[in-house]
Amino acid sequence: MTSPELTTHKPTTHKPTTLLDRLGALRGLLTISDADYHAFMGSYGELFVDSPENPLDDYESGIPPKGYDQGSSEELQALYKVIHLLCTLGSVEKMYMPPTIDPDKSVLQNQILFERMLAEDLQLQAGRKVLDLGCGCGAIAEHIADLTGATPFGINLDASQIDKAHRNPNLPAANFAVGDFNKPLPFDDDSFDAVYAIQPLTYLQNHVFTFAEVLRILKPGGRFVAALDAYDRDNEVHRRLIQDTRELTVFGGFWHFRYWEDAYRDAGFELISSVGRSAVEMIKKEVALFSRYEAVFKALAKVRIIPKKTDALLQRMNKNSRSYIEAEEAELLTLNWHCVGQKPG
Numbered sequence: 001m002t003s004p005e006l007t008t009h010k011p012t013t014h015k016p017t018t019l020l021d022r023l024g025a026l027r028g029l030l031t032i033s034d035a036d037y038h039a040f041m042g043s044y045g046e047l048f049v050d051s052p053e054n055p056l057d058d059y060e061s062g063i064p065p066k067g068y069d070q071g072s073s074e075e076l077q078a079l080y081k082v083i084h085l086l087c088t089l090g091s092v093e094k095m096y097m098p099p100t101i102d103p104d105k106s107v108l109q110n111q112i113l114f115e116r117m118l119a120e121d122l123q124l125q126a127g128r129k130v131l132d133l134g135c136g137c138g139a140i141a142e143h144i145a146d147l148t149g150a151t152p153f154g155i156n157l158d159a160s161q162i163d164k165a166h167r168n169p170n171l172p173a174a175n176f177a178v179g180d181f182n183k184p185l186p187f188d189d190d191s192f193d194a195v196y197a198i199q200p201l202t203y204l205q206n207h208v209f210t211f212a213e214v215l216r217i218l219k220p221g222g223r224f225v226a227a228l229d230a231y232d233r234d235n236e237v238h239r240r241l242i243q244d245t246r247e248l249t250v251f252g253g254f255w256h257f258r259y260w261e262d263a264y265r266d267a268g269f270e271l272i273s274s275v276g277r278s279a280v281e282m283i284k285k286e287v288a289l290f291s292r293y294e295a296v297f298k299a300l301a302k303v304r305i306i307p308k309k310t311d312a313l314l315q316r317m318n319k320n321s322r323s324y325i326e327a328e329e330a331e332l333l334t335l336n337w338h339c340v341g342q343k344p345g
C-alpha cells in the first residue's frame with residue numbers, strides 16, 4: 001500500500017453536523033416505526049450474505065469482478081434510512097471514514113482536510129458543474145461547492161437522505177434527486193465538469209457499466225475521482241475479519257484495487273493516480289466514540305428511559321467494531337483507495 005506525503009491545508013471552519021442535526025437524528029431513532037426497525041434489522045441477513053470479494057489472486061488469474069447484486073435493493077434503502085441517523089449521532093453524518101491526514105485532529109476535521117484534497121483533484125472553478133454519486137445528505141457537496149464555487153448536483157438511492165439535502169438552505173434543492181448509479185445516469189452527454197464518489201461504489205453491480213456512464217456525462221477533460229474500498233488478500237482469519245468489517249461498514253463488494261484501475265481504463269478514462277491511505281487512527285477514534293454511546297444506550301434502555309429498539313439498533317451497527325480496526329491494521333483492505341481519472345479530449 002502506498003502512503004505518500006500528503007499536502008496539509010489551512011484549517012477550515014466548515015462544520016456540517018450541528019447539535020440540531022444530532023438531536024434530529026436521536027429523535028428519529030427514538031421514534032422509529034416498527035416497520036423501519038424490522039426492515040433495518042432484517043436487511044443484514046439479505047445484504048451481507050455471499051457478498052462478492054475479488055482479491056489479488058482472482059485478478060491475477062483473470063477472474064472478472066463479480067458485482068454486488070443487492071446494490072439497488074429495497075433492503076439497502078431500508079438499511080441506509082436508519083444507518084444515516086446512527087452515523088449522524090457520531091462524527092460521520094458524511095458516511096465515510098477519511099484517511100488519517102492529521103492524527104491529532106478529529107474525524108470530522110480529517111474529513112474536511114480530505115475534501116480539500118478532493119477539491120484540488122477535481123480541478124473545479126466557479127460556475128462549473130459537479131456531480132456527487134451516492135451523495136449522502138449532500139454535506140460533502142455543500143463543502144466542495146463552498147471551496148470551489150462550482151454548482152453541486154447529487155443522486156442517492158435513499159430518499160430520506162435526499163429529503164435532508166432538500167432541507168439544507170445551502171444546497172440547490174432541484175439538483176439533488178433520488179437516483180441509482182447502477183442504472184443509466186439521468187443526465188445528458190458531456191454535461192458535467194467533474195464527478196466524484198466518496199465510498200458508495202461498493203454497491204456497484206457492474207463496474208464498467210457505471211464508469212462508462214460517468215465518462216458519457218463528463219465533458220472532455222472532465223475528472224472522475226473515486227474514494228473506494230480495496231481488498232488485498234485472504235485466508236481463514238482474514239475472511240472472518242473482512243466479513244465482520246463488511247457488516248460494520250455495511251459495505252457490499254470488496255474488490256482488489258487493480259479491478260478499480262481496470263474499470264477506469266476499460267471505460268475509456270486516462271488513469272491519473274491511484275493511491276491507498278490508511279484510516280486506522282480515524283477508525284479507532286470513531287469506534288471509541290460509539291463504544292461510549294453503546295454503554296449509555298444500554299444503561300438508558302435498562303431503566304426504560306429509551307426504547308429497547310433504539311438500543312438494539314446501535315448494538316447491531318456497532319457489532320464487530322474491533323475487527324474493522326484489525327482488518328485495516330493488517331492491511332487486508334483499505335476503505336480509502338483514491339483514484340483520479342480524466343476523460344480524454
Ligand SMILES: C[S@@+](CC[C@H](N)C(=O)[O-])C[C@H]1O[C@@H](n2cnc3c(N)ncnc32)[C@H](O)[C@@H]1O
Binds near residue numbers: 133181198
Ligand atoms: C458509504 S455511504 C458514502 C458516503 C456518502 N458519499 C456521503 O456523502 O455521506 C454510501 C452512500 O451511497 C448511497 N447509495 C447506495 N447505493 C446506491 C446506489 N445504487 N445509487 C445511488 N446511491 C447509492 C447510500 O444511500 C449512501 O448515502
